[in-house]
Amino acid sequence: MSEPDILVIGSGPAGVSASVPLVEAGRRVLMLDGACADDPEPSGAARILGLALEGLSNEDGLSPKLRAPEARRALADFRRVHGVEADNFLAVGSIARGGLSRVWGAFVAEFDAADLEGWPIGPEDMAPSYRRVAERIGISGTLDDATGARLGTVSPLQPSLPLGAASDMLLKGYRGDGPLLLGRARNALISRSREERRACDLRGGCLWGCPLGAIYDARHDLARLMRNTNFEVAEKAEVVGLEKQISGWRVRTADGRGFSAGRVVLAAGTLGSTRLVAPLLPAIPEWRLLSNPVLATPLLMPRALTASPKPCHDLAQLAFFLSFRDGGDGYVSGAVYETKGLAASSFASQLPLGRRAGEAVFRYLSPALLVAVTYFSGAFSDNRLRFEQTGGRLSIRGGFAADFENLAQRTSRELGRHWRRLGAVPMPGGKLAIPGTDAHFAGTLPMGGTAANGTNVLGELKGLPGLHIVDGAVLSTLPSKHATLTIMANADRIGTALSRL
Amino acid sequence: MARLLVTGASGYIGHQLVEIARTQGHDVISLGRDRADVRWSQGEPVPEGVFAGVDGVIHLAHSWEADAKGNAGLNGDSSEALARAALAAGVPRFVFASTNSARAEARNAYGREKFATETRLARLPGAAGRLVSARIGLVYGGVPRGQYAMMRTLTRLTPVLPLIGLDRQVQPIDLEEVCAGLLTLATRPDLAESVYVLAGTPMRFGAWLKLLRRAQTGSGLVLLPLPLGPVLALSRLGPGSIRERLLGLAAASPIESTASLEALGLSLADPAVRLDENSQNEIRALLAYMGAKPVTADMEADLAKGMASAGLAPIGLSRRFVRHPHFLALVDPPANHWAHRLGKALHLASQVVAAHQGEKPRPGPIAIAGLIVTDLLARPFRLLFGRRYR
Numbered sequence: 001m002s003e004p005d006i007l008v009i010g011s012g013p014a015g016v017s018a019s020v021p022l023v024e025a026g027r028r029v030l031m032l033d034g035a036c037a038d039d040p041e042p043s044g045a046a047r048i049l050g051l052a053l054e055g056l057s058n059e060d061g062l063s064p065k066l067r068a069p070e071a072r073r074a075l076a077d078f079r080r081v082h083g084v085e086a087d088n089f090l091a092v093g094s095i096a097r098g099g100l101s102r103v104w105g106a107f108v109a110e111f112d113a114a115d116l117e118g119w120p121i122g123p124e125d126m127a128p129s130y131r132r133v134a135e136r137i138g139i140s141g142t143l144d145d146a147t148g149a150r151l152g153t154v155s156p157l158q159p160s161l162p163l164g165a166a167s168d169m170l171l172k173g174y175r176g177d178g179p180l181l182l183g184r185a186r187n188a189l190i191s192r193s194r195e196e197r198r199a200c201d202l203r204g205g206c207l208w209g210c211p212l213g214a215i216y217d218a219r220h221d222l223a224r225l226m227r228n229t230n231f232e233v234a235e236k237a238e239v240v241g242l243e244k245q246i247s248g249w250r251v252r253t254a255d256g257r258g259f260s261a262g263r264v265v266l267a268a269g270t271l272g273s274t275r276l277v278a279p280l281l282p283a284i285p286e287w288r289l290l291s292n293p294v295l296a297t298p299l300l301m302p303r304a305l306t307a308s309p310k311p312c313h314d315l316a317q318l319a320f321f322l323s324f325r326d327g328g329d330g331y332v333s334g335a336v337y338e339t340k341g342l343a344a345s346s347f348a349s350q351l352p353l354g355r356r357a358g359e360a361v362f363r364y365l366s367p368a369l370l371v372a373v374t375y376f377s378g379a380f381s382d383n384r385l386r387f388e389q390t391g392g393r394l395s396i397r398g399g400f401a402a403d404f405e406n407l408a409q410r411t412s413r414e415l416g417r418h419w420r421r422l423g424a425v426p427m428p429g430g431k432l433a434i435p436g437t438d439a440h441f442a443g444t445l446p447m448g449g450t451a452a453n454g455t456n457v458l459g460e461l462k463g464l465p466g467l468h469i470v471d472g473a474v475l476s477t478l479p480s481k482h483a484t485l486t487i488m489a490n491a492d493r494i495g496t497a498l499s500r501l
Numbered sequence: 502m503a504r505l506l507v508t509g510a511s512g513y514i515g516h517q518l519v520e521i522a523r524t525q526g527h528d529v530i531s532l533g534r535d536r537a538d539v540r541w542s543q544g545e546p547v548p549e550g551v552f553a554g555v556d557g558v559i560h561l562a563h564s565w566e567a568d569a570k571g572n573a574g575l576n577g578d579s580s581e582a583l584a585r586a587a588l589a590a591g592v593p594r595f596v597f598a599s600t601n602s603a604r605a606e607a608r609n610a611y612g613r614e615k616f617a618t619e620t621r622l623a624r625l626p627g628a629a630g631r632l633v634s635a636r637i638g639l640v641y642g643g644v645p646r647g648q649y650a651m652m653r654t655l656t657r658l659t660p661v662l663p664l665i666g667l668d669r670q671v672q673p674i675d676l677e678e679v680c681a682g683l684l685t686l687a688t689r690p691d692l693a694e695s696v697y698v699l700a701g702t703p704m705r706f707g708a709w710l711k712l713l714r715r716a717q718t719g720s721g722l723v724l725l726p727l728p729l730g731p732v733l734a735l736s737r738l739g740p741g742s743i744r745e746r747l748l749g750l751a752a753a754s755p756i757e758s759t760a761s762l763e764a765l766g767l768s769l770a771d772p773a774v775r776l777d778e779n780s781q782n783e784i785r786a787l788l789a790y791m792g793a794k795p796v797t798a799d800m801e802a803d804l805a806k807g808m809a810s811a812g813l814a815p816i817g818l819s820r821r822f823v824r825h826p827h828f829l830a831l832v833d834p835p836a837n838h839w840a841h842r843l844g845k846a847l848h849l850a851s852q853v854v855a856a857h858q859g860e861k862p863r864p865g866p867i868a869i870a871g872l873i874v875t876d877l878l879a880r881p882f883r884l885l886f887g888r889r890y891r
Contacts, residue, residue, distance in 0.1 A: 305866075344860060345851040354833040354883065355847045356791065357876035363861060364869045 004030035004232075006498070007251055007261040009239050009276070011035070011097050014471035015267035016221040017133060017488040018495035022265075023231045025499035030259065031225075032237035032251065035097040083391065084271060089383060089398030090436035091271065097219060106188040106215050107316045107335055108139055108485040110152025115479040117328040120448035120457050121493075129489035129496065130154040137216040137488070138194060141186030146176050147319045150333075151186045155485075158191045160184045161200055164312035164338035166304035166368050171318055173422040179323060180418040185316035185335055188216035188485075196220070204341050206314035215315070234259070239268065240392075242276055242467065249466055263466045263498065266459075267491060270441035270472040275394050277445060277473075278387040280464060281452050287385040290378030290443035290478040293400055295412055297372045297430030299336070299419050304368035314341030320372070322418070324411060329377035332411055333480040339369040370424065374415065378442060378478025380404045383435055385444065398435030408432055440483050442475040449476070459494050470494050503688045504528040504554050506592075508583070509561030510537045513646040514598070514637075518559065518680045520819065525684070530555070532562070543567065543579040552590035557687030560584070561598045568610060568745060577618045581625070588627045596686045597622055599634045601672055601700045601756050602749060609748035623695055630693055633686055636756065638672030638700025639709070640679050641772065642779060644817040644889050648746075656714040656722060657812045663725040665732050666750035667707035672700035672758065673772045677820075685765045692764060699762075701769050703755035709772075716776035718809050780805065780815035782823045787850040789826040790833075792861055800857050807849045816846055816890055830879055832887040843890035 006022055008015050011033040022029050084091040110130050113123050134155030142148055142160045163171065163184070174182045193199045197213035197220060206215065213220060225231045238254040248262040266273045274287065316335035323331040339347075344366075348358030362369075382399040400408075416426040445455050455461055459468040470491040475483060505522055509515040510531030522529045530551060531537040539548050543564040552558075560583060567575035580597065587595050599619055602612035619634045645653050655662065682699040686692060707724045714722040729751050736744040762769065770778075784804050788796045808814040822829050834841040836848070855861075864872070 343852065343855060345848055345855060348836045348851075349839065349848060350837055352835045352837050353873065353876045354830065354879065355836045355844070355851060356830070356833065357872045358836045359851060359861075360864050360872050361869060363863045364866070367863070 002028070004028045004259075004261045006030075006263045006265055007032060007249070007259055008265045008267060009251065010267035010269065010272070010471070011218060011222055011233070012267060012269060012471070013218045013484060013488045014269075014491040015265070016218045016225065017491035018265045018267060018468075018470045018498075019225055019231065020136065020221065021132075021492060021496040021499050023225055023228050026230060027499060028230045029225075029232075030261070031222075031231070031233045032239055032253070032259065033097055033233050033235055034238040035235070083393040085393060085395040086436065087395070087397045088435060089396045090434055090439075091394075091396055092436060092439035092441075097222070105315060105335070105482075107319075107482045108134075108137075108141075108155070108186050108188050109150075109319075109333070109481040110154055110489075111479060111481060111483075111486050112150070112152070114328045115477075115481060117477070118448070119476040125457075125493065126486070126489055127154045129492040130485065131156065133485065133488045133492050136221065137188045138190040138192075138197070139186060140189050140191040140200075142184050145183035146174070146181040147183030147321060150181060150321050151183075151319060151481075155186075157186070161189065161191050161313060162202065162310060163317050164340070164367075165307045165310045166301040166370050167312070167317035167336055167338060168310065169301050169304055169307070170299075170336065170370065170419075170422050170424055178418060178421070180415075181321040182422075183319055185319045187313075187315045189313060189315055190214050190216075196223075200313055202311040202313055204311070204314055207341055239276060242266075242280060244280070244464060244467075263468065265491075265495070265498070266467060266469045267471045270444060271394060271396075273469055273471055273473045274385065274444040275387065275392065277461065277467075277469065279389065279392070280467075281461065283389065284387070284451075284453060287387070287444050287453065289381075289383040289385040289396060289441060290475070291381045291383055291398075291436055292375040292378055292438040292440045292478060292480065293380050293404065293408065293435065294376070294433045294438045295374040295408060295430060296433060297374070297412065297415070297419075298339075298427040299370040299372055299424040300365065300427055301368045301370065301424050303423060305365070307367070309340070309367045312338055312340075314338065317370075322411070322415060324407070324414075328477065328479055329379040331480055332374050332376055332415075333482075334372055334374040337371045337373065339366045339371060342366070369427075372415070372419065374411070375438065375440075375480045375482070376404075376408065376411075377480045378440070380407070381435060381478075396436070400432075400435065405432070440472070440478060442472040442478040442483060442487075445469050445473040446476045447474045457494075458497060468494055468498065502526040502528065503556040504530070505684075505687055506530045506532065506551060506555045506558045506587075507561065508532040508541065508559070509563065509598075511535050512561060513643070513649065514640060514676065514679060514683075515561045517643050517676050517819075518561070518683060521677065521680045522684055524821075527684070527688075544575045545579075547583050547586045552587050552592050555587075555590075555592050557594035557596065558583075558587050558592055559596045559598070559683050559687050563598075568614070577614060577621060580618050581621050584622045584628075584632060585625055588625055588631065593631060593690050594687050595622075595628075595632045596683055597632065597634045598683070599636045599696075601636045601638045601698060601758075602754075603634075603636055608751055609745055611745060611749055619696070631690070632695065633692065634696045635683060635686055636696060636698045636700065637679055638674045638698075638758070640676055641673050641713075642775065642817070643676040644819070652710065653713055653717060656710050657717045660714075660720065661723045661725065662710065663727050664707075664710070665727045665729050665747060667705065667710075667724050667726050669706050669750060670703040670755040671706045671709050672703050672755055673709060674699055674701040674769060675772070675775050678767055678769055682762075682765050682767055685767075694761075694764070697761040697765060698756055698758035699765075699767075700756065700758045701772065704772075706750065712773055712776065716773075716780065717812060717814055776815070779817070780808070783815050783818045784808065784850075786818060786823045786826040786829065787846055788854060790829040791847060791850040791854045793850075793854045793858065797857065800853050803857070804850055804853045807853065808846055811845060811849065813842055813846050813849075816842055818843075818890070830875075831882045832890060833879075834883055834887045834890075835880070841887070841891055843887060 005027045008031045140158045200214040240254050241252040243250045249264045251259045318336035344359040344362040347362040351358040380401045382401045384397045386395045447455050459474045511533035519531050532539045532541040543562045599615045603616040607613045711722045834844040
């Protein structure tokens with residue numbers, strides 16, 4: 001390719017979402033990817049244990065999702081490359097092709113007017129992009145229940161997939177007469193086959209990656225993009241520096257290569273992008289990093305112990321909302337998961353029983369065992385990020401806002417009452433996870449922000465035109481809802497705007 | 502079967518010796534600091550009446566504290582008092598545990614002292630043909646303790662190791678082989694020599710360390726030889742026991758063991774094979790306990806790799822568990838004790854089994870109730886016996 005019009009840094013959900021409208025509009029796009037074309041997909045036991053046995057481990061503090069070998073590999077490389085130091089914080093990120101979409105939970109939701117409070121854009125600006133992204137990635141879910149409207153009305157939906165037995169019981173017991181909203185989850189998981197991706201057949205084992213391609217992964221889009229002659233990927237291009245030129249930008253990589261273009265779209269993930277942008281800004285002593293405080297509670301549906309099991313996927317089964325006050329940060333949202341897809345060994349590690357007995361207990365309980373994962377608004381996170389100019393390292397100190405833990409306890413108790421009314425028994429062991437476990441990082445370069453790190457509606461910083469940050473870093477706030485779909489839609493929105501310039 | 506009295510029964514060799522002797526049907530009275538029939542340690546008065554009906558004494562006890570505090574006489578005096586009492590009580594056989602570094606002119610106090618004690622005991626009235634010294638080489642295997650545990654940790658933690666005495670020759674011998682030799686000596690009065698050597702084929706200390714690292718991590722070890730003089734000078738700053746250990750290393754020189762081993766009917770295993778065999782047998786036992794049916798070579802390979810990278814191989818499981826994996830239920834630690842070595846190994850084994858043969862079928866409510874009750878009943882045993890594999 002002769003000199004590209006636009007360099008896109010990062011091959012994750014934000015990078016591909018910004019690229020699609022640009023490539024469709026005929027712009028020449030060169031994507032810089034820190035990884036390279038993939039290793040062959042492991043099969044058999046290696047799918048679970050990892051090709052280098054990364055999955056075989058004694059770390060039990062991690063969420064099941066982050067324990068899978070895929071996630072371990074991604075995290076290890078990410079921390080090495082970005083030199084992230086973390087204190088009371090789980091620094092999750094990925095430099096693998098496809099970014100964090102390789103290990104995500106695939107839960108999707110649209111931000112509504114209340115969620116977009118404080119943003120320089122409104123629902124009408126986002127709607128076309130939500131529609132395009134949803135169409136592209138394939139979403140299954142429904143509008144016809146209590147949570148349908150809250151999850152968004154714009155995205156085209158494929159039919160919902162069947163629920164597991166315990167989730168089904170929980171939902172059937174729901175009358176819709178209290179403050180709790182409960183309905184079917186909405187996932188980037190297809191129930192109708194399309195192109196190379198085949199519909200979910202409820203085979204399970206989702207945590208280890210989907211061999212059908214039913215769960216969306218940015219690599220699907222990347223494969224499609226690569227069929228265009230005006231799109232190319234530079235592999236192993238681990239970006240280490242950005243330089244403003246008289247016209248346009250120059251990007252340096254770790255192996256000494258340099259790339260130039262009129263515009264740069266930065267989609268390295270919130271932590272990666274922040275690290276690349278920080279040297280261009282006047283020194284900021286401490287940055288605020290938003291994340292969603294997360295609380296996981298095991299729920300037992302005793303009636304499901306004797307019911308015949310139903311095949312289901314391992315992604316979120318149900319979605320719920322509970323408001324505790326007015327405003328965009330005044331509610332929690334969450335997802336209910338079945339547990340049959342979890343490894344008995346990690347559950348047993350939480351029990352004071354011998355390993356064999358503990359695992360047998362889990363196998364007995366798991367058809368009736370659900371996990372409710374509750375997310376709080378990023379407004380309740382208090383994570384501090386420092387950038388060290390000399391070594392280029394990030395250090396993050398995780399924390400919660402003052403008095404948050406009381407709120408979390410109150411909310412947890414109230415949710416517990418609702419679960420009991422629906423026939424589920426909250427089990428001990430529910431606790432706030434260490435900050436960062438959610439991997440929903442955002443807000444270091446907020447759109448509409450007035451300080452030096454604020455960006456405009458095109459993700460540009462003051463005095464640095466032509467550098468467009470399009471990932472989670474530019475979210476103005478981080479509501480309780482899962483942000484991935486919004487990050488993708490926002491990248492699509494900015495990409496579309498750039499394609500018209 | 503014989504009635505045997507074993508001192509130092511809570512130590513590295515003693516613990517295993519008592520276990521093996523008892524499985525072979527011997528009647529054992531154990532003397533030791535803790536977890537023994539009679540609480541006794543070197544320097545204390547000889548317990549009364551313990552020699553009644555005893556066919557053989559195996560005297561393993563040794564006080565390192567006394568050595569470190571410069572009270573070198575304590576071990577010799579105490580051993581002499583014990584041997585004198587045993588011989589006077591008519592015990593037909595007294596086996597004194599000595600070292601392959603026992604020499605009049607040994608550089609380390611331990612070697613000189615053991616030699617001096619050997620000589621003193623041999624001169625006791627009635628010693629001829631009844632008192633025998635076993636000069637023991639570098640013991641490995643079993644549950645890692647003492648010097649063996651230290652060498653394992655050292656070689657596991659770092660791929661590069663600066664050390665003195667790498668060229669000296671050591672004579673590794675497996676713990677079970679030592680125990681077999683000691684039991685033979687204690688029960689066969691027809692073995693008439695006054696000294697027998699329980700030590701393996703000499704090999705360079707450096708090569709031994711490399712072997713230990715390979716057995717545990719599967720990777721190599723780079724050794725940096727340090728000059729002895731300056732290191733010894735530096736060691737004067739630390740506690741006396743460090744200097745003593747260094748001198749012990751520097752003084753190591755091989756002694757002939759073929760004739761002794763032949764007389765005792767021992768043919769020693771190659772340590773490389775032995776270390777590997779131990780972990781391989783253990784791996785099979787762990788997989789079988791976690792429900793592998795059958796244990797396949799692929800599972801073994803995965804667990805071996807996982808245990809090596811976690812620094813867990815070998816755990817040092819006793820033979821009982823290796824032969825009868827279901828007895829592991831007696832030591833299987835509560836699964837939320839994450840730091841427990843056996844617990845970690847079982848966790849890895851469980852993941853390997855699940856990955857290879859899928860999660861097991863769901864048990865019924867009665868089976869679960871039974872399992873939980875059994876588990877709670879076994880708990881005191883686990884906390885007690887499982888401590889060995891922490």
